[in-house]
Amino acid sequence: MSPRQTPLNAAHRKLAGRLVDFAGWEMPVQYTGVIAEHEAVRTAAGIFDVSHMGEIEFKGPGALAAANALITNDLAKATDGQAVYAGLLNDQGGFVDDVVAYRFSPEHIFICVNASNADKDFAWMSERARGVKPVNRSNDWAQLAVQGPKAFGIVQRLSPKPLDGVATYRFTTGQVAGIECIISRTGYTGEDGFELYCSPKDADKLWWAILEGGKADGIVPAGLGARDSLRTEMKYALYGNDIDDSHTPLEAGLGWIVKMDKGDFVGRAVLEKQKAEGLKRKLVGFELTEAGIPRAHYPILKDGQNVGEVTSGTMGPSVKKAVGIGYVPTALSAEGSQFAVEIRGRPVAARVVKTPFYKR
Amino acid sequence: MASGEYPKDLKYTKDHEWAKQTGKTVVVGVTHHAQEALGDVVYVELPKLGTAVKAGERFGTIESTKAVSDLFSPITGKVVKVNDDLSGNPQKVNQEPYTGGWIIEVETTGAEFDALMDSAAYLKLLAG
Numbered sequence: 001m002s003p004r005q006t007p008l009n010a011a012h013r014k015l016a017g018r019l020v021d022f023a024g025w026e027m028p029v030q031y032t033g034v035i036a037e038h039e040a041v042r043t044a045a046g047i048f049d050v051s052h053m054g055e056i057e058f059k060g061p062g063a064l065a066a067a068n069a070l071i072t073n074d075l076a077k078a079t080d081g082q083a084v085y086a087g088l089l090n091d092q093g094g095f096v097d098d099v100v101a102y103r104f105s106p107e108h109i110f111i112c113v114n115a116s117n118a119d120k121d122f123a124w125m126s127e128r129a130r131g132v133k134p135v136n137r138s139n140d141w142a143q144l145a146v147q148g149p150k151a152f153g154i155v156q157r158l159s160p161k162p163l164d165g166v167a168t169y170r171f172t173t174g175q176v177a178g179i180e181c182i183i184s185r186t187g188y189t190g191e192d193g194f195e196l197y198c199s200p201k202d203a204d205k206l207w208w209a210i211l212e213g214g215k216a217d218g219i220v221p222a223g224l225g226a227r228d229s230l231r232t233e234m235k236y237a238l239y240g241n242d243i244d245d246s247h248t249p250l251e252a253g254l255g256w257i258v259k260m261d262k263g264d265f266v267g268r269a270v271l272e273k274q275k276a277e278g279l280k281r282k283l284v285g286f287e288l289t290e291a292g293i294p295r296a297h298y299p300i301l302k303d304g305q306n307v308g309e310v311t312s313g314t315m316g317p318s319v320k321k322a323v324g325i326g327y328v329p330t331a332l333s334a335e336g337s338q339f340a341v342e343i344r345g346r347p348v349a350a351r352v353v354k355t356p357f358y359k360r
Numbered sequence: 361m362a363s364g365e366y367p368k369d370l371k372y373t374k375d376h377e378w379a380k381q382t383g384k385t386v387v388v389g390v391t392h393h394a395q396e397a398l399g400d401v402v403y404v405e406l407p408k409l410g411t412a413v414k415a416g417e418r419f420g421t422i423e424s425t426k427a428v429s430d431l432f433s434p435i436t437g438k439v440v441k442v443n444d445d446l447s448g449n450p451q452k453v454n455q456e457p458y459t460g461g462w463i464i465e466v467e468t469t470g471a472e473f474d475a476l477m478d479s480a481a482y483l484k485l486l487a488g
Contacts, residue, residue, distance in 0.1 A: 018399075034425040035400045035451075225399070225426050291447065293403050293423050314425065315402035322403075344405075344421065 006051035023116035034225035045148030046222030054118025062131035089267030142203035151193035177209030233358035285355035294324030371476035437468035
């Protein structure tokens with residue numbers, strides 16, 4: 001099966017993006033180079049095509065209650081115009097996916113899900129939802145992320161809508177470059193910026209308008225490679241790497257997205273038990289104290305024993321260190337704990353550090 | 361691709377290493393094509409001085425932001441120099457693959473060098 005293309009495929013080719021198959025989609029891993037794109041996002045701005053992401057909607061009376069019973073965070077405590085990061089869990093408390101749920105109103109909830117999980121999530125939600133059935137809107141939306149210290153100014157100049165009031169994890173709707181968008185102050189890079197959802201037919205026009213409008217600010221197109229190094233420096237979890245169906249949000253250090261006091265939700269019972277009994281393993285951020293680069297699936301060793309696994313790792317272009325994320329026994333999870341990462345048969349020393357690795 | 365990116369005074373392997381004879385030793389690096397395919401190089405794992413290397417066998421590892429690749433020696437011999445500069449400046453492999461981005465220098469015994477591809481043959485290989 002050939003990979004699917006986003007509405008920005010022609011734009012990526014025009015910009016000489018290096019296209020790869022990612023989660024069944026043909027996506028640019030880089031244009032000029034991962035490090036240059038990463039640095040542009042940290043110091044100026046970058047634009048990412050994230051149209052492969054899925055969107056699932058709950059609409060009508062009871063939409064909020066139906067969606068809220070499926071996720072770990074609490075949409076009832078959010079206000080209209082607020083988005084929440086949340087886990088969509090299975091009955092064992094593991095992640096079906098991690099999602100961002102947008103509350104337009106109690107009768108309209110819009111959930112952004114990972115591309116690789118969109119069909120699975122939709123089936124899972126359809127099966128479990130009570131009252132209001134979800135609708136898979138993934139084909140109806142394109143998404144562009146504009147990220148970096150210059151992102152706000154670039155988007156604001158192209159929009160008649162005042163965006164000052166749209167704080168982090170708030171959103172509004174309005175025109176950008178004459179195109180109707182959901183304008184969301186969210187992202188996956190650790191920088192300020194927006195994620196813009198628009199109709200697929202308008203995506204190409206919006207993309208070029210932002211690149212043109214941000215030219216003087218140094219905006220560059222950025223690919224999945226930079227997106228990964230940027231999010232790793234923030235220790236933002238990537239589904240399939242750092243979180244999956246066999247790890248709970250508590251183990252992943254995402255207790256803050258679990259609202260135990262909100263009433264029942266799928267997976268709650270297991271989390272309650274984990275809280276009472278304590279965690280056996282935790283997801284930590286570490287840096288190597290000897291030369292090397294940690295990569296996903298490398299074993300974590302303590303006293304020669306295999307005690308855990310690296311889930312993500314990179315040479316952080318901004319932190320200028322080899323940093324990684326991985327699951328270790330709770331006893332090894334405190335800051336300063338030492339262990340080794342096995343790199344091609346050789347143990348390389350590592351130390352647990354405070355995260356995010358990168359601080360603005 | 362310009363032929364200038366594959367100097368005529370070097371020899372090449374199908375694994376995209378280059379080799380340059382300098383008296384009794386051979387200097388080894390990766391080609392322009394290799395560095396471009398790898399993307400930003402962020403780490404080069406070098407062998408220790410004195411390590412014995414064998415033609416066609418792995419002598420080290422090169423890592424870019426996204427990928428980990430083995431390095432293969434074009435010739436048989438003993439490592440007499442390694443480019444320590446790469447530990448602080450691995451991007452030299454991208455910037456100057458044939459000069460500052462060299463990787464190891466090998467004192468060679470075998471005759472494999474002469475059998476390596478010249479730039480014309482390597483360009484033909486790249487053209488597929």
